[in-house]
Amino acid sequence: MPWLYQLSPPCLWSMHFFRFLVPWGFRKKIRQDQGTSFMSELTTEVIERFGVRVLYSFTYHPQSNPVERFHRTLGQIFSVLCSEEGPDSEKHVHAVLFARKTVTHESTRFRPAELVHERNLRTRVNLLYEIWLQPEEEQTPVTEYVFTLLNRLKRFQDLAVKEMEKSQQRNKTWYDKTAVKREFEEGDLVLIFSNCRANKLSPRWTVPGTILKKLSETNYVVSVPHRKDKSQVYHVNMLKPNYKRPEQINYLSLEAEEGIGVNELEIPHIEPTPNVLDLLEIISEPTGSTLTEDQCQ
Numbered sequence: 001m002p003w004l005y006q007l008s009p010p011c012l013w014s015m016h017f018f019r020f021l022v023p024w025g026f027r028k029k030i031r032q033d034q035g036t037s038f039m040s041e042l043t044t045e046v047i048e049r050f051g052v053r054v055l056y057s058f059t060y061h062p063q064s065n066p067v068e069r070f071h072r073t074l075g076q077i078f079s080v081l082c083s084e085e086g087p088d089s090e091k092h093v094h095a096v097l098f099a100r101k102t103v104t105h106e107s108t109r110f111r112p113a114e115l116v117h118e119r120n121l122r123t124r125v126n127l128l129y130e131i132w133l134q135p136e137e138e139q140t141p142v143t144e145y146v147f148t149l150l151n152r153l154k155r156f157q158d159l160a161v162k163e164m165e166k167s168q169q170r171n172k173t174w175y176d177k178t179a180v181k182r183e184f185e186e187g188d189l190v191l192i193f194s195n196c197r198a199n200k201l202s203p204r205w206t207v208p209g210t211i212l213k214k215l216s217e218t219n220y221v222v223s224v225p226h227r228k229d230k231s232q233v234y235h236v237n238m239l240k241p242n243y244k245r246p247e248q249i250n251y252l253s254l255e256a257e258e259g260i261g262v263n264e265l266e267i268p269h270i271e272p273t274p275n276v277l278d279l280l281e282i283i284s285e286p287t288g289s290t291l292t293e294d295q296c297q
Helices: 002-006 009-024 041-049 066-101 112-117 124-133 142-176 279-284
Strands: 029-032 053-056 189-193 205-214 219-223 231-235 239-241
Touching: 041 053, 066 112, 112 142
Parallel strands: 029 053
Antiparallel strands: 189 205, 189 239, 205 219, 219 231
């Protein structure tokens, strides 16, 4: 959302408070990217006073932020919607979001609405089911309903975590088959993967940097001298070694060898035109003048 960068910290905090904290309560943890709007002192101080721990995802590493992965899925859906509906695609945005909430997630094996609201949203299929079967509504006491709801949510959460762990292990197995372990030391020269390119054909590894500190097996603090922020944390997948080429030197040795004078060092003369051989002359020439008796036999 580019418009977030145009907001002042007080306006951003007011929007953050009334749109996220008030409807859902004060969360223990919040995942954010390293946007300048969220890194201000005012926003950080206010969030910490409410006991909220902020987890920042690394620069241009969407694997550490599940919301970015959902943005990719949402972008694919909207691209198909725009190609099919054309100018009227904006009218179907809410219908697309509703459909996404009621579709089973591949990793958790649950619908997003089930994990948030404990129940699936009523769709047209549910309406037909109710009309055909006419299920009777159960009269449950409030206390029993609350405990049943909590137990059901806990069971859903445990099952979703198990399925997510299976999916992560499966993805890790396939990723490790072609992955190459990279490790850097302090002071190593590296190239940083450039995500913001004006031309798609321009080089991807263009930003040189120097390793300042190793935070973990996958995260490094890199110094970039030509940027406003002199140092920044990068994932190892966005770094690769930078090997400097030696300076090209054209050198011609004129030292004389032992027994040879300096005046005798000459470059051999090459004839500009080679000798032209006449094929008829070669054929008519007797073989005895060029071959031995054994070769003629």
